[in-house]
Amino acid sequence: MSELRPDRLAAQLAAEPLRPAYLVAGPEALVVLEAADAIRAAAREQGIGDREVFDIEGRDPDWDSLSAAFNAPGLFATRRVVEVRMPTGKPGKEGAEVFTEFAANPPPDVVLLVTCADWSRQHGGKWSEALGRIGHQVIAWPIKPHELPDWIERRLRARGLRADRDAVQALAERVEGNLLAAAQEIDKLALLADGNTIDLARMQALVSDSARYDVFRLVDAAMNGEGAQVSRMLHGLRSEGEAVPALLGMVCMELQRAAALSRVQARGGNLNAEFKAQRIWDSKQAAYTRALQRHDAARWERFAAEAGRVDRIAKGRPRWGQDPMDAWIALERVLLAVANPKAMRLLG
Template sequence: MESQPEQLAGQLASGPLKPAYLIAGAETLRVLEAADAVRAAARAQGISEREVFEAEGNQREPDWSAMESSFNAPSLFASRRLVELRLPTGKPGKEGGRVICEFCANPPADVVLLVTAGEWSKKHAGKWSEAIGRIGVISLAYPVKPHELAGWIDQRLRSRGLKADRDAVQQLAERVDGNLLAAAQEVEKLALLANGDTIDLARMESLVADSARYDVFRVIDAALNGQPAQLARMLSGLKAEGEAVPALLGMVVMELQRTAALARIEARGGNIAAEFKAQRIWDSKQPMYRRALQRHPAPRWEAFVSQAGRVDRMAKGRERGDPWTALERLLLAVAEPRAIRLLARSDG
């Protein structure tokens, strides 16, 4: 059985818990809230004992032997217990898959299994997840796409007993800029301040702060995804917030070097998929890099790395020029090939 994360709480309230749940995806807030809904339902149904299995220290995997033994051991302090398995990579491996499959083939009456994973794609699915689906619920928390964000916000407002017109919802979507956690926080604030009135655009603007996350990670994503307008807006926000160029440049250089390495391998006909794996680039991030590689040849990525060195020297006063202007022109060139000509004027 499959279920949307936001629908899970309602389904849990309508009957007893299933023997197993798999909640996975890159959208952390949706995974956390769906898992919390399972935990809350477990408490409501008298399940007070809870065990957690995850990789610790230098271990790459949870202790599968201990988990298997736990499945077969009686509860110590309660008639039923919740066993949580945390898989950040979404892959239990051969041994873990076996343990999960055997659990699902004959689930103990006193155990509810909750598996959470921070990554998910078709490549992650297997016999173990199919086994969970047969006896329980699979809930996949994919990132909310830009065109879906307003609908997600509207649904969340309604779940808190709030009403907002279309323009107000769109305004909130633009201000949180894809950050679901910021959107959730703003909705909670609106629940306290709206006084039950329908929220129109003017009311939304007066109640909601600009929560867009103008951080370096989103700046880099916008550059690699080819989104120059969004990139320029976020850089302007960072500058207005008083961020210093050197604080941003480390991540920028690292990502440019990573993309340049990918471009070199692709140019010589190498195995780009293997390089993604070697650099630990998640499946969900790979399309972004592929789009970036399609816009520029390998030598240009090397030039971008060199240009980042110039920005660094400007920021440290070792070369003439405005580092903010140079950084903006560099990243605009990454996002839009037609902006390459701006680099010739990076001395500001």
């Protein structure tokens, strides 16, 4: 079995032709996304332009279509990428057989890319070992707190930045283990840094305190079902002097996106096409998919309406007969309900 560390993947891809199969899995969503992007980029560089995507979710995944795709010739290219998105990391008996059969006799024109959000030592089995024998397993194990400063330092170097250890530690403490937040801050540093080594004072000046509690992470927490994190972030934003109306634009947009996705899902439409239409990045699609499983279309419509109510409260214009509730409390109740169906009772 060939398990490859994510930070070694780029060098491996540059050193050899693409292998028949890649399994990219793990709870660190940013690392999984970037590893999969690197494989897709390598495929394009090697002239592989055809790509098919299969989402394996729900109770009745269509393994027959995937198996047929392995044996169907590509339309526009001699080779193609067949991408299987399997958030749970568990293909079941039928799916395991499909992957094992693929590995036993990989089609010469297919590069298989399997991505999983959930992964542990117990997830692996004969099917993943079989894929590993003909390709690579790239596992994004959780970054431990003591490992985060080194991860940040490597990423800074990759962006052409230098920072002393105190500055790196300050950034690690600020992002609280969230790799996506760390990556966003480092990208911002690349734009703002002056080429000199960043010391502690400069890091504190360049990275705003709101990095911990920005509205993007607030919405992500709600979509990911992290109710405690939602409350924590809202309290942090409030203590930093943010205003509810400043947050609502993004909150309303994301809830309206989810409502649109839920309508498509309810009528059995193409969710992948709607993700593209709504311009939802690949890195966020798994969170949306999980959120859609928690609530039906009617609830998402209500969430969007409740966000409008929060806006009226924040502007001092509650509807006739409604209590003029604190806008922060009203917003927290909506997002907690998004995160956890049990919190629906908070909406009355």
